[in-house]
Amino acid sequence: MRADALLHRIGEQCRAAGRNPREVTLLPVTKTHPAAAADYAARYGLAAVGENRVQEAAEKRTQTAAAVRWELIGHLQSNKAKLAVEHFGRIQSVDSEKLLNVLDRAAGELGRKLPVLLQINAGNDPAKFGAEPADAPRLLELALTKAHLQVEGLMTIAPLSDDPAVARRTFAHLRTIRDQLAARSGVPLRELSMGMSGDLDAALAEGSTLVRIGSALYGPRD
Numbered sequence: 467m468r469a470d471a472l473l474h475r476i477g478e479q480c481r482a483a484g485r486n487p488r489e490v491t492l493l494p495v496t497k498t499h500p501a502a503a504a505d506y507a508a509r510y511g512l513a514a515v516g517e518n519r520v521q522e523a524a525e526k527r528t529q530t531a532a533a534v535r536w537e538l539i540g541h542l543q544s545n546k547a548k549l550a551v552e553h554f555g556r557i558q559s560v561d562s563e564k565l566l567n568v569l570d571r572a573a574g575e576l577g578r579k580l581p582v583l584l585q586i587n588a589g590n591d592p593a594k595f596g597a598e599p600a601d602a603p604r605l606l607e608l609a610l611t612k613a614h615l616q617v618e619g620l621m622t623i624a625p626l627s628d629d630p631a632v633a634r635r636t637f638a639h640l641r642t643i644r645d646q647l648a649a650r651s652g653v654p655l656r657e658l659s660m661g662m663s664g665d666l667d668a669a670l671a672e673g674s675t676l677v678r679i680g681s682a683l684y685g686p687r688d
């Protein structure tokens with residue numbers, strides 16, 4: 467089973483980095499796969515799945531009885547914020563003041579406190595969403611004023627590159643940003659969502675607490 471192999475690899479990489487594997491969560495990414503992929507994850511004992519589109523996740527949720535939490539890992543348009551708050555247990559892709567405002571309002575209307583991660587473009591990749599590192603302090607400051615949002619950490623996507631050092635540098639940068647923001651704000655920002663199928667090892671070496679894995683678990687997407 468691929469999940470067994472993956473968890474084994476996470477364990478080995480953690481031990482090599484002197485880390486406790488229990489600090490790391492495996493988030494299966496079910497995008498483009500049928501709702502059965504979420505059932506599979508739930509049966510395996512995984513608590514949450516990741517999706518990058520609001521509509522796709524909303525549809526799949528009606529097709530599965532799996533008691534998993536759905537996490538949004540893809541770009542969110544503010545006009546879909548309300549729908550996103552209805553369907554996702556946590557939103558990892560919060561990268562603007564506007565999104566903070568609309569998500570806080572939507573969560574308030576639904577009477578819930580929404581866990582979020584701030585997505586930071588730690589690799590300074592023009593092809594990626596995410597707040598610029600220089601804007602991260604201001605974004606966090608605003609997020610912490612929101613009564614209906616709970617900031618749990620940071621998320622990043624490394625630039626696509628043949629050079630593994632690029633991903634490693636990006637993840638180290640996100641961790642540095644987290645450490646600085648946590649020290650300044652006094653908020654732990656425990657979650658570091660970084661690492662996908664292709665850059666998992668680099669992410670674990672740099673302190674990832676949550677790896678978002680699609681193809682290494684479910685096979686290639688077409």
Ligand SMILES: *Cc1c(COP(=O)(O)O)cnc(C)c1O
Nearest residue numbers: 495518539662663678679680681
């Ligand atoms: C698709 C996706 C993943 C998973 O990618 P794989 O390379 O298939 O593991 C992780 N994070 C985000 C934001 C994604 O969109």
